[in-house]
Amino acid sequence: MLEPENGPVAVEPPVIRPVGPLGIDPEELNTCVSCGLCLPHCPTFRVTGEEAYSPRGRIDAMRGIEWEGGSVDDEFVDFMETCVQCRGCEPACPSGVPFGSLMEQTRTALAAERVVTPWWQRLGLRALTRPWLVLAGSTALALAQRARLVPSRVGLGRIPLRRGPAIAATGDDAWLFTGCVMDAWQRSTHRSLAALMSAVGVGYRTPGAGGGCCGALHTHAGLTDEAATVAGRVMASMPGDAPIIVDSAGCGAALKEYGHLLGTDESAAFSARVVDAAEWLAGHVTELPEPEGKRPVVIVQDPCHLRHVQRVHDSVRTVLRPVADLVELDDDGLCCGAGGAFSALQPELAGEIRDRKMASIDRAVARAGGEVLVASANPGCSMHLEAMLAERGVAVRHPVDVLADALGLDRE
Ligand code: SF4
Numbered sequence: 001m002l003e004p005e006n007g008p009v010a011v012e013p014p015v016i017r018p019v020g021p022l023g024i025d026p027e028e029l030n031t032c033v034s035c036g037l038c039l040p041h042c043p044t045f046r047v048t049g050e051e052a053y054s055p056r057g058r059i060d061a062m063r064g065i066e067w068e069g070g071s072v073d074d075e076f077v078d079f080m081e082t083c084v085q086c087r088g089c090e091p092a093c094p095s096g097v098p099f100g101s102l103m104e105q106t107r108t109a110l111a112a113e114r115v116v117t118p119w120w121q122r123l124g125l126r127a128l129t130r131p132w133l134v135l136a137g138s139t140a141l142a143l144a145q146r147a148r149l150v151p152s153r154v155g156l157g158r159i160p161l162r163r164g165p166a167i168a169a170t171g172d173d174a175w176l177f178t179g180c181v182m183d184a185w186q187r188s189t190h191r192s193l194a195a196l197m198s199a200v201g202v203g204y205r206t207p208g209a210g211g212g213c214c215g216a217l218h219t220h221a222g223l224t225d226e227a228a229t230v231a232g233r234v235m236a237s238m239p240g241d242a243p244i245i246v247d248s249a250g251c252g253a254a255l256k257e258y259g260h261l262l263g264t265d266e267s268a269a270f271s272a273r274v275v276d277a278a279e280w281l282a283g284h285v286t287e288l289p290e291p292e293g294k295r296p297v298v299i300v301q302d303p304c305h306l307r308h309v310q311r312v313h314d315s316v317r318t319v320l321r322p323v324a325d326l327v328e329l330d331d332d333g334l335c336c337g338a339g340g341a342f343s344a345l346q347p348e349l350a351g352e353i354r355d356r357k358m359a360s361i362d363r364a365v366a367r368a369g370g371e372v373l374v375a376s377a378n379p380g381c382s383m384h385l386e387a388m389l390a391e392r393g394v395a396v397r398h399p400v401d402v403l404a405d406a407l408g409l410d411r412e
């Protein structure tokens with residue numbers, strides 16, 4: 001065996017770190033090598049310019065508590081609460097730091113001590129698991145919007161007053177996951193997906209009782225036990241082995257992570273059945289009917305949970321390219337600031353992050369040089385962007401709506 005001139009290289013034994021007060025997996029926390037390559041991909045670092053609001057800064061802060069005897073103070077909580085949980089730092093990281101998992105573990109510890117996620121937020125999250133309450137609350141919010149009682153700084157898109165009948169089953173080839181807020185605010189998108197599935201001859205069912213809320217927002221808020229309970233109900237609502245097609249990027253990401261959340265063979269098998277709508281349609285493009293009419297010009301906005309978590313954002317391009325002229329944004333998939341409940345909890349920071357996204361959209365509109373629309377595969381992102389886009393006379397649609405429109409599919 002060849003040896004260096006000065007003899008064999010002494011290999012340092014790996015440092016075994018203890019589990020600290022936050023209960024973060026020390027191996028996961030150890031993976032960061034502080035290279036800083038993730039910083040340009042972090043929306044909160046981009047708008048503040050401060051290391052503490054970057055992934056590396058947040059990991060340093062976690063290590064300070066876990067390994068260096070630091071204590072949880074207001075500053076630490078602020079660094080954690082201002083993370084959008086967009087996970088834009090993950091694909092940028094050469095060391096494979098599981099930042100989403102680190103943040104979830106931290107928030108779980110903070111929520112257990114009631115340092116984050118106040119009672120009113122917990123109450124709201126509990127309401128999401130009751131479909132009648134979500135529908136009633138959405139109608140009340142829609143009426144409040146029309147009475148101009150919702151402050152414009154909230155920046156929420158227009159919630160529909162009429163959503164039409166619930167999606168009716170047509171067969172048992174696949175499940176069409178309808179969700180909670182998505183079904184109340186964008187049921188028309190489910191109708192588009194249903195029409196596309198029918199167009200390729202695939203019958204679908206919708207989840208049974210308990211299969212509404214996916215628990216993504218519970219996980220974000222650190223309510224891991226509640227998220228696990230919700231996940232159990234969702235799994236029970238869609239038995240069998242048929243694929244589960246999801247047209248909300250955030251919900252799809254959550255369902256695909258049930259295996260990680262619950263850590264059981266059953267949950268891993270369930271997650272393996274979950275497919276994003278565009279990901280699924282990309283395998284059926286050649287079976288779709290021919291497009292009708294003029295090709296729209298479409299700016300593609302990648303939701304973080306499609307691009308950074310599910311990593312299937314190219315499927316949107318695969319399904320839209322045959323029917324539309326696509327324009328790409330120039331911000332390398334930077335988050336728009338919606339982040340589940342982030343835009344409501346951190347409105348100022350979310351607004352600043354959205355301003356960067358809007359600047360990128362404005363440049364794309366200028367490049368397109370004509371009538372355009374924006375395609376976004378996540379209800380949170382589209383509602384967050386809608387008000388700003390409306391001021392510019394630009395509509396935001398879900399990619400499956402764009403596709404169903406282009407194919408002239410009947411959705412009644
Ligand atoms: S998850 Fe998003 S906001 Fe949080 S540190 Fe990573 S890139 Fe920044």
Ligand code: SF4
Pocket residue numbers: 031032033034035036037038039055056089092093094095096097
């Ligand atoms: S999280 Fe990854 S990219 Fe960011 S500083 Fe640590 S090792 Fe580097």
